[in-house]
Amino acid sequence: MVAFILEAKDAADWIYRGEGGLNIVLAYNGSSPNFTGKVVRVRKLRKNEPVNEEASSALSGHERLVWKEVGELLSSSTKDIANHMYAQHVVCPLLGSQHVDAGVRVLVTKEFLELLHNGVLLHRPSWRVDDGRINTLLDSAILMSDHSIFPHAVHEEEVCISVEIKPKCGFLPTSRFIREENAVKKRISRFRLHQILKFHQRKVPQISEYDPLDMFSGSKGRIMKSVNDLFLTPQNNFRVFLNGRLVFGSLGGEADDTNTQIAEAFEETLKDFFKADDDRGMHIPAFLQLVAGAVSESGILDRLLQVQKLDVLDIEGAIHAYYDVVGQPCAVCRESQPAATNVLHSIPFDQSLKIVRDFLISLTAKDLSLMISFRPTPKGSSQSLYDVFYLESLNRSFDYKASFIDLDMKPLEKMPYYYKLDQEIVSCYSRMMKTVYQPEKSASGTLYQDQCAAIEDNLHT
Numbered sequence: 001m002v003a004f005i006l007e008a009k010d011a012a013d014w015i016y017r018g019e020g021g022l023n024i025v026l027a028y029n030g031s032s033p034n035f036t037g038k039v040v041r042v043r044k045l046r047k048n049e050p051v052n053e054e055a056s057s058a059l060s061g062h063e064r065l066v067w068k069e070v071g072e073l074l075s076s077s078t079k080d081i082a083n084h085m086y087a088q089h090v091v092c093p094l095l096g097s098q099h100v101d102a103g104v105r106v107l108v109t110k111e112f113l114e115l116l117h118n119g120v121l122l123h124r125p126s127w128r129v130d131d132g133r134i135n136t137l138l139d140s141a142i143l144m145s146d147h148s149i150f151p152h153a154v155h156e157e158e159v160c161i162s163v164e165i166k167p168k169c170g171f172l173p174t175s176r177f178i179r180e181e182n183a184v185k186k187r188i189s190r191f192r193l194h195q196i197l198k199f200h201q202r203k204v205p206q207i208s209e210y211d212p213l214d215m216f217s218g219s220k221g222r223i224m225k226s227v228n229d230l231f232l233t234p235q236n237n238f239r240v241f242l243n244g245r246l247v248f249g250s251l252g253g254e255a256d257d258t259n260t261q262i263a264e265a266f267e268e269t270l271k272d273f274f275k276a277d278d279d280r281g282m283h284i285p286a287f288l289q290l291v292a293g294a295v296s297e298s299g300i301l302d303r304l305l306q307v308q309k310l311d312v313l314d315i316e317g318a319i320h321a322y323y324d325v326v327g328q329p330c331a332v333c334r335e336s337q338p339a340a341t342n343v344l345h346s347i348p349f350d351q352s353l354k355i356v357r358d359f360l361i362s363l364t365a366k367d368l369s370l371m372i373s374f375r376p377t378p379k380g381s382s383q384s385l386y387d388v389f390y391l392e393s394l395n396r397s398f399d400y401k402a403s404f405i406d407l408d409m410k411p412l413e414k415m416p417y418y419y420k421l422d423q424e425i426v427s428c429y430s431r432m433m434k435t436v437y438q439p440e441k442s443a444s445g446t447l448y449q450d451q452c453a454a455i456e457d458n459l460h461t
Contacts, residue, residue, distance in 0.1 A: 004034055005107040006141070011115035014040060016123040018239075018251045021046075022083075022408050024120065024134055027146055027244055037151050041103065041142040042116065043080045045135035062326050063412045066357050081105070084142055086409040091364060094307045099300060099404050103144030110136050123251065147371040147403040148241040150386075159243060161273045162373040163291050164405075165230065166237040169366040170216030170305050177317035177341055182426045185314070189213050190366075190425070197428040206257060208233040216301050224292040231288055232258050242269060274394070275376075286393055293389050294372050294400045304365055304404070311362035313344075313355060315415075315422045320344040321355035322415040332419065356412070363410040363418070372402045 013030030017039060024042050028035040059067065059074070059082060067073045072089045076082035088102035117134040145151060148162040168191040178185055184193065195207045210233065214226035230238035234257075239249030247269045248262075249255045256262065263284060270283035295301065311318070320341050323330040333341065344352075377388055377397040386399040 004143075005109065006040070006112045007109050008111035008115055011112050011119060014116060014119075016120040016251065017244075018246075019044070019124065019128055020406055020408075024116075024124075026116065026120070027148075035143075037146050037149060038143055039146045040106070041144065042108075042113065043135045043138055043141070044132040045137075046132040047130075049132070060412065065325065066353055066360070066412060068353075078138070080138060080140065080142070083408050087407040090361065090409075091404075091407045094361070095303055095365075095404055099303075099402060100407065101144050101147070101403060101405075102407075103142040105140045106143040107139060108141050113138065125251070145403075146244060147401075147405060148244045148373060150373060150375055150399070150401070158375055159273050159275075160373055160375045161270075161287070162241045162244075162371055164239040164241070164249075165215075165291075165370045165372070166367070167215050167301060167304065167370055168212040168237070169308055170212045170301065171309060172213070173311070173314040175312065175314040175317050177320075177344070178314050179316065179336075181430070182316065182423075184426060184429055188429075193425050193429055196432060197425050200428055200432075204235060204254060206233065208235060208237075210237065215295070216305050218296075218302075220292070220296050223296050224289070227288050227292040227295070231284075234258065240266070242272060273374075282393075286391060289393060290374060290389065290391055290398060291372065293391065294374070294387075294402065297389055298387060298400075298402055300370070300402045304368075304370075307365040308362050310358035310365075312358070315359070315419050317341070317344060318355055318359040319415060319419040321347075321352040321359075322412075324349065324352045325356050326412075331416065356415070359415075360410045360412065364407055367406070367410075368404050369406045370402060371405055372400055374398045374400045 010030070013028060013032075013035070014026040015029045017025040017027045019025060022044055024044055025039050026042065027039045028037070030036075059076070064074055067090075070085070070089055072085040073082055076085050084102060084105060087100065092100040092102055113134055113136040117136060120134075121129060148164075149160045150158070169189065172186055172189065174186060189212055191210070191212050192207075195204065198204045199207050208229065210226055210229040212226070214222040214229075217223065234249045234255040236250060236254050239251075239255075240247050248266050258266075267281065267283050270287055274283055274286065313321075319332055320330055321344060323332075324345060330345065333345070344355075374389075375398065377384060377399050384399050386401050388397050389400055390397045
């Protein structure tokens with residue numbers, strides 16, 4: 001805990017940066033050296049969540065069993081503190097302290113939080129506003145570095161550009177507990193399967209070409225393809241900041257697909273970074289090459305992939321361990337009674353705890369964001385404090401730094417939801433395949449069949 005207290009008089013200096021399901025992030029826009037280059041992460045109060053902080057603060061009894069080896073988590077008095085301890089003592093050792101900033105707790109007043117809530121309303125996506133608000137009953141927030149900028153500018157005119165990427169799950173599961181009718185999960189990435197469900201739910205206007213298997217492949221060509229695919233269909237998985245200001249993508253919601261108008265505006269913006277008025281139409285390719293090159297050269301996704309692979313059994317295996325941990329009859333066995341999973345209900349209790357714990361950690365790794373920031377390497381600089389990437393197409397070098405953000409602990413009680421979503425994703429794909437190979441006779445059915453066939457072709461190209 002730092003000694004500063006954020007009060008009502010400070011609220012005007014914090015501007016909306018973005019949000020996820022649990023937190024709203026605000027960037028500092030004032031003049032205090034204590035907060036320059038910082039963001040504050042404030043916990044949200046979701047709809048139907050208990051208003052009384054004490055009612056929703058401590059870990060549940062079953063969560064205390066799962067995390068019994070992490071003493072700092074067990075002593076946490078609120079969920080916000082627990083998330084902070086989780087990032088610091090669980091995630092940081094796995095992903096590396098050089099890439100993880102757990103932040104520090106800073107005291108806040110209720111008046112400060114109320115003013116923040118009112119100040120960000122017009123900047124938040126409407127569906128986020130409907131889903132929750134800043135929790136004004138808390139007495140602390142998390143202060144951390146603003147990873148969209150460099151901490152110490154070499155000169156006042158320095159320009160920094162940052163990209164925020166949600167890499168998603170980078171491997172195909174091989175668990176023997178995946179039922180035969182769900183074997184598609186072993187062939188097509190979870191992200192691409194989920195895109196089909198989102199498309200049919202009208203949550204996305206079109207299915208993204210992005211495939212995490214390309215991003216995590218280690219192949220320079222495939223990584224380049226994955227970055228380009230994210231740029232064309234950013235959704236909420238790809239955002240770009242110039243000196244901390246959003247210049248591409250969406251704050252807290254789904255971004256529009258990249259059309260000519262959006263691309264031209266971004267091309268113009270990149271002039272400020274590359275400091276070049278010529279080479280029109282070449283700034284976007286150069287930027288995407290820069291991002292792909294940093295991802296490839298840094299090897300940062302290799303470590304992330306290893307943490308993701310803590311999920312050894314897939315949710316179809318882990319769900320059985322969950323029911324043993326919470327001491328309930330297994331709802332999955334009651335419905336389908338898969339013989340192969342009987343072994344999971346006969347293992348030692350501590351092993352069930354480890355399966356669930358590793359699965360929850362892997363979920364954090366599959367859902368986090370990667371922030372990579374770039375600046376031109378200062379002229380005359382013989383040795384940089386940061387990694388350096390040479391962009392051959394421009395004959396220039398750029399400093400870069402990479403950090404993982406959005407490292408919240410996943411709730412144990414949502415395990416049944418994760419299983420249900422997994423089954424919905426596979427079921428949607430199966431229905432689509434039946435439509436492709438058993439078309440309806442009606443005109444509307446034929447159109448739908450054509451759409452499904454196009455999706456199927458896309459998945460396998």
